[in-house]
Amino acid sequence: AQSVTQLGSHVSVSEGALVLLRCNYSSSVPPYLFWYVQYPNQGLQLLLKYTSAATLVKGINGFEAEFKKSETSFHLTKPSAHMSDAAEYFCAVSGRSGGYNKLIFGAGTRLAVHP
Amino acid sequence: DTEVTQTPKHLVMGMTNKKSLKCEQHMGHRAMYWYKQKAKKPPELMFVYSYEKLSINESVPSRFSPECPNSSLLNLHLHALQPEDSALYLCASSQEGGGRTDRHNEQFFGPGTRLTVL
Numbered sequence: 001a002q003s004v005t006q007l008g009s010h011v012s013v014s015e016g017a018l019v020l021l022r023c024n025y026s027s028s029v030p031p032y033l034f035w036y037v038q039y040p041n042q043g044l045q046l047l048l049k050y051t052s053a054a055t056l057v058k059g060i061n062g063f064e065a066e067f068k069k070s071e072t073s074f075h076l077t078k079p080s081a082h083m084s085d086a087a088e089y090f091c092a093v094s095g096r097s098g099g100y101n102k103l104i105f106g107a108g109t110r111l112a113v114h115p
Numbered sequence: 116d117t118e119v120t121q122t123p124k125h126l127v128m129g130m131t132n133k134k135s136l137k138c139e140q141h142m143g144h145r146a147m148y149w150y151k152q153k154a155k156k157p158p159e160l161m162f163v164y165s166y167e168k169l170s171i172n173e174s175v176p177s178r179f180s181p182e183c184p185n186s187s188l189l190n191l192h193l194h195a196l197q198p199e200d201s202a203l204y205l206c207a208s209s210q211e212g213g214g215r216t217d218r219h220n221e222q223f224f225g226p227g228t229r230l231t232v233l
Contacts (some may be wrong), residue, residue: 041225043205090157100171103222105157
């Protein structure tokens with residue numbers, strides 16, 4: 001069965017600093033991986049997705065993630081944090097369960113950006 | 116139109132009330148989902164409709180009753196809820212993937228309905 005682990009429930013960075021949010025996955029088949037962002041009192045917005053086409057995936061708002069099979073990781077990065085990046089971030093894997101495809105979410109990482 | 120809309124935004128109901136949540140998408144997606152999200156937690160899948168048929172029911176109590184009148188609409192009927200059912204209810208849609216398919220399409224989420232049960 002597929003699963004996702006997000007390391008660090010809270011991450012705090014200074015404005016302009018590097019953002020690194022960690023995600024490790026477990027999957028017995030080639031995974032399909034996603035990063036979603038959720039701003040307060042809003043739904044989830046897709047940041048980027050990995051579907052085996054390229055290991056370095058660029059997303060919206062300057063975010064990117066690198067798929068590393070040897071490390072079973074799909075960490076999310078952004079070179080320079082902006083105040084507007086403060087939100088909850090979810091890593092997810094698309095997995096099959098009971099014959100159907102489902103999104104399996106990590107516990108989430110809350111990103112705080114301070115001046 | 117790349118949007119999933121949900122109404123109402125907020126809903127307060129008593130334990131004896133009957134209410135409905137509504138979700139709509141016009142992207143031609145054939146899979147639609149209901150999720151429940153408690154504070155500081157990831158979304159939990161409740162139901163999946165694929166081609167207007169219920170594909171997945173994640174052992175949700177019968178006080179939640181989903182309905183898919185057509186490929187663009189998804190409803191969640193609520194009856195005799197408990198205070199612990201208070202949460203953000205999210206609707207999502209995807210091109211396919213809710214059913215027995217190898218496509219792992221991304222899901223597009225609506226803004227959610229904040230439900231409070233008194």
